[in-house]
Amino acid sequence: MSLIVQKYGGTSVADIERIRNVARRVQAGRQRGDDLVVVVSAMAGETNRLLGLARDMCSEPDRRESDVLVSTGEQVTTALLAMALTHAGCPAVSLQGHQIRIVTDQSYSKARIRSIDDARIRAELAAGRVVVVAGFQGVDEDDNITTLGRGGSDTSGVALAAALKADSCEIYTDVDGVYTSDPRICPQARKLDRISYDEMLELASLGAKVLQIRSVEFAKRYQVPVHVRSTFTETEGTWVVEEEASMEDVLVSGVTSDSNEAKITLLGVPDQPGLAARVFGPIADANIVVDMIIQNAGSDERTTDLTFTVPKADFPQAMKLVEQLKREIGAKGLRTDENIAKVSVVGLGMRSHAGVAAKMFRTLADMNINIQMIATSEIKTSIVVDAKFVELAVRVLHDAFIGADEPA
Numbered sequence: 472m473s474l475i476v477q478k479y480g481g482t483s484v485a486d487i488e489r490i491r492n493v494a495r496r497v498q499a500g501r502q503r504g505d506d507l508v509v510v511v512s513a514m515a516g517e518t519n520r521l522l523g524l525a526r527d528m529c530s531e532p533d534r535r536e537s538d539v540l541v542s543t544g545e546q547v548t549t550a551l552l553a554m555a556l557t558h559a560g561c562p563a564v565s566l567q568g569h570q571i572r573i574v575t576d577q578s579y580s581k582a583r584i585r586s587i588d589d590a591r592i593r594a595e596l597a598a599g600r601v602v603v604v605a606g607f608q609g610v611d612e613d614d615n616i617t618t619l620g621r622g623g624s625d626t627s628g629v630a631l632a633a634a635l636k637a638d639s640c641e642i643y644t645d646v647d648g649v650y651t652s653d654p655r656i657c658p659q660a661r662k663l664d665r666i667s668y669d670e671m672l673e674l675a676s677l678g679a680k681v682l683q684i685r686s687v688e689f690a691k692r693y694q695v696p697v698h699v700r701s702t703f704t705e706t707e708g709t710w711v712v713e714e715e716a717s718m719e720d721v722l723v724s725g726v727t728s729d730s731n732e733a734k735i736t737l738l739g740v741p742d743q744p745g746l747a748a749r750v751f752g753p754i755a756d757a758n759i760v761v762d763m764i765i766q767n768a769g770s771d772e773r774t775t776d777l778t779f780t781v782p783k784a785d786f787p788q789a790m791k792l793v794e795q796l797k798r799e800i801g802a803k804g805l806r807t808d809e810n811i812a813k814v815s816v817v818g819l820g821m822r823s824h825a826g827v828a829a830k831m832f833r834t835l836a837d838m839n840i841n842i843q844m845i846a847t848s849e850i851k852t853s854i855v856v857d858a859k860f861v862e863l864a865v866r867v868l869h870d871a872f873i874g875a876d877e878p879a
Contacts (some may be wrong), residue, residue, distance in 0.1 A: 472504045472505060472506060473505045473506070473639070473642060474503075474505070474506045474508075474596075474635060474636075474637045474638055475500065475506070475507055475508075475637060475638060475640075475706060476507075476508045476509075476510065476626075476628050476629075476631050476635065476637045476639075476641070476642075477496075477497065477507060477508070477509045477510070477548065477641045477643060478509075478510040478511070478606060478624055478625060478627070478628030478629075478640065478641070478642050478643065478851055479493050479511050479512065479513035479610075479643045479702060480512050480520050480624065480642075480643065480644045480645070480702075481512040481513055481514060481516070481517070482515045482644070482702070483511075483512075483643050483644065483645070483702035484511055484512065484513075484548045484551075485512055485514050485515040485516075485550070486514070486658050486718060487551070488550050489550055489572050489702075490499070490511040490548065490555055491538060491555050491603070492553060492702070492703075493509075493511075493643075493702065493749045494552060494561070494640070494653035494792045495559075496558055496643075496702070496801050497509055497556060497561065497563075498559055498561045498832065499557065501561055501601060501824070503576065504622050506587075507509070507597070507602075508592060508601075508602045508604060508631055508632075508635065508637070508642065509601060509602070509603045509604065510551065510604045510605075510606040510626075510627050510628040510631060510712050511548045511549055511553055511604075511605070511606055511624070512542065512544075512545060512548065512553055512569045512606050512607060512624040513541075513544025513545050513547065513607070513719050514548060516851075517547070518541050518544050519542040520764075520879065521541045521543065521544060521609055521746040522537070522540075524540070525537050525540055525541075525751040525799075529776070530566040534579035534580050535615060537579070537580060538579045538580060538608075538615075538616050538617050538723070539577050539616050540607040541618055542567075542568070542605070542607070542616050542712055543747065544588040544607075545567075545577070545606055545607050546565075546567055546605055546622070546651045548605075549565035549566070549603045549604065549605045549636065550568070550604050552564050553565040553601075556558050556601055556603070556679060561601060561785075562599055562600045562601065562604060562795065563600055563601040563603055564595050564600050564601075564603065565584070565603045565604075565605070566591065566592070566595075566602060566603070566604050566605070566627050567608065568603045568608040568609040568610055568616070568617075568627075569604055569609075569610045569614065570591065570602075570617065571587065571588060571589075571591055571592060571604065572586075572587070572588035572610070572695060573587050573588075573609035573610065573627070573630075574586045574587070574588075574609060574610060574612065575609040575610065575611055575617045575619070576611065577612075577617070578613045578617070578758055579617055579618070579756065580618055580620060580628050580842075581614075581618075581619065581620035582611070582614060582619055582620075582800040583597035583619075583629075584609060584619070584626065584630050584689075585660075586758075587619060587630060587631060587634040589631075589634045589635050592604075592631075592635065595602070598809065599817075601658035602791060604627065604631065604873050605627075605662065606623065606624025606625075606627035606629060606696055607623040608623075608627075608630060613800055615647050616720075616768060618776055619684070619685070620665055620679075622682075622686070623683065623685075624679075625674075625682055625683040625685075625686035626640060626683055626685045626686045628640050628642065628686065628765060629687075629689040629695055629697060630686075630689050632690075632695045633689055633690075633693035633759055634644030637695070638696075639695070639696045639827075640690070640695050640696070640697050640698070641695070641697075641698045641808075641860070642682065642697060642698060642699045642700070643675075643688075643700060643701065643702040644681065644697065644699065644701065644702065645701065645702065645703070646681060646699075646701060646784070646833060647662065647676070647680075647700060647701035647704060647706050647708055647723075647752070648662040648663065648699055648700060648708040648709035649662070649663050649666055649679070649681050649682075649683075649699055649708075649709040649711070649724075650662050650663065651663065651724065651725050651869065651873050651875075652726045652727065652728065652865055653679075653727070653728070656720075656728070656865050656866065657726070657863050657865055657866050657869045658694045658875075659690060659869060659870065660869065661681075661873070662708075662709060663709050663725075664707075664709065664710070665701045665709065665710045665711075665712055665831065666710075666711055666712075666724060666725075667712065667713065667714040667715070667717075667819060668687060668690060668712070668713065668714070669686045669691070669710060669819065669850060670685045670718075670724050670725070670819060670850065671690075671711045672684065672688065672691065672815040672816055672853045673806040673815070673848070674724075674725050674817055675687050675852060677709060677727045677728075677729055677813065677815040677817065677853060678679045678727045678728050678729025678730075678731075678813065678815070679725065679727045681699055682697070682699065682711070683778070684830070687711065688734070695742060696710060696711070696712050696715065697711040697712075698710055699712075701844070703799060705819070705841035709711065714819065716818075718819045720820065720823050721818055721820050722818050722819065722820035722821065722827070722872060723816050723818035723820065723821070723827070723872035723873055724817055724818040724819070724820075724871075725816070726813070726814070726815070726816050726817075726865055726868045726869045726872065726873065727814075727815050727818045727865075728812055728813065728814045728861050728862075728864070728865050729813045729815075730811075730812040730813075730858055730861055731782055731783045731784070732780045732781065732783060732811060732812070732855075733776070733777055733780065733781055733782075733783050733786040733789075733807065733808065733809040734761060734778060734779070734780050734782070734807065734808040734809075734811050734843070734855065735778070735786075735790070735793055735805070735806075735807050736776060736777065736778040736788065736805070736807070737750065737777045737793065737796075737804075737805060737842075738776075738802060738803050738804035738805065738806060739772065739776070739798075739802055739803025739804060739872045740774060740776065740777050740800060740801075740803075741774060741775075741802075742775040743776055744774075746775070746777070746800070747766075747777075747872060749796065749799075749800060749847055750793075750796055750800070751779075753792050753795075753796065754781075754789060754792055754793075757785075757788060757792060758787075759781055759782075759789050760782060760785070761779050761780070761781055761845045762779070762780045762781065762782075762813070762846075762854065763770045763779060763813070763853065764777075764778070764779045765777075765778045765837075765845075766774075766780070770853070776805070778844065780811070780813070780855065781843070786807075786809065787863045789835055790807065793805065799806050800816060801853075803826070810855075810857065810858045810859070811843065811855050811856070811857065811858055812855070812856055812858045812860075812861035812864075813853055813854070813855050814853070814854055814855075814856060814861060814864045814865060814868065815851055815852065815853040815854075816831055816851065816868055816872055817850060817851045818850060818851075818872075820849055821849070821850050821852070822849055822850060827852060828845075828847065828852045830856075830871060830872070831854070831868060831871075831872075834868055834871045835854070835856070835864060835867070835868070836869055837867075838860075838863060838864070838867055840856055840857075840860045840863065840864055841856065841857065842854045843856060843857075
């Protein structure tokens with residue numbers, strides 16, 4: 472008998488018939504003798520509908536109350552799935568984040584999990600029930616309802632698998648695995664049988680939508696095998712696992728893009744110690760994630776230009792902070808650009824192969840695509856380009872590194 476955590480996304484539970492389909496899958500797992508904890512998202516589109524109601528009520532809804540509101544989406548699907556299972560003769564019980572005590576910090580709308588009390592779940596499993604858990608939500612130390620941010624149900628699923636020491640966590644979605652690129656952009660993209668935690672972390676952080684990055688962080692930290700697969704087929708998906716020696720034989724595992732970033736440049740900033748701390752401290756305090764950073768020499772030796780990117784959703788708040796900082800530090804100007812995209816190549820093989828960045832730059836230059844920013848790590852190279860070139864950049868890079876017969 473195995474203990475398996477299954478997570479079903481919004482498209483998997485989009486309506487009553489799809490919830491019944493999930494119930495049939497879960498029941499089949501029980502018939503194989505597995506203990507099952509099932510984490511569900513809200514029905515597709517429901518979170519957006521609830522957020523829309525909040526914005527209709529007021530232009531800037533209180534974040535605590537927004538979390539109370541949007542958490543109801545998962546409460547609906549947990550109850551409906553538990554009903555479907557029980558009606559089919561498979562004992563089940565639905566539990567919300569506060570009933571389990573999934574404890575988070577107080578960062579409403581993007582809270583981070585601190586601890587999980589697994590006693591209630593284990594008791595229900597011992598009683599022979601399938602436990603259906605609301606994803607995306609928890610409570611803080613004062614019992615206020617919190618939510619984990621977009622894609623948070625992935626994090627809920629993997630975190631529960633870690634807390635329960637489950638044999639695996641199955642992430643069911645509307646795609647049948649992790650691909651070398653987005654098939655909608657690159658028709659030549661291929662499904663991967665296995666991918667390492669580190670590669671998946673990079674892909675998730677760089678725009679791949681298959682898994683939420685914090686779920687991969689949990690999986691890596693607690694060595695949880697994650698199986699990404701489709702709700703609508705029986706096809707084997709992609710396993711996200713510990714690094715294996717054979718994985719380094721592949722130069723590039725994926726090419727990904729992210730169009731949800733904006734660029735901010737502070738011009739003519741006094742070049743003095745402590746500058747970066749003064750600029751990025753308030754941004755970090757506002758819980759805004761800064762991605763790429765470039766500092767260039769200014770027009771004279773006493774100033775510098777500082778360029779960085781932030782998520783588009785955080786751009787308005789970041790701009791308010793930067794406008795104030797501009798005055799405080801005496802910067803000469805401010806420039807922004809929301810029409811950018813980040814394109815990245817990722818692969819464990821990049822550790823031991825020289826020339827990946829050079830080939831990437833040469834490939835883009837041949838297509839007359841200008842590179843605005845560059846960032847590298849041990850297993851990835853990322854660049855920022857004009858948004859209108861993003862799909863072309865992804866396709867030509869995929870052809871160069873993955874579509875070719877032999878990697879260079």
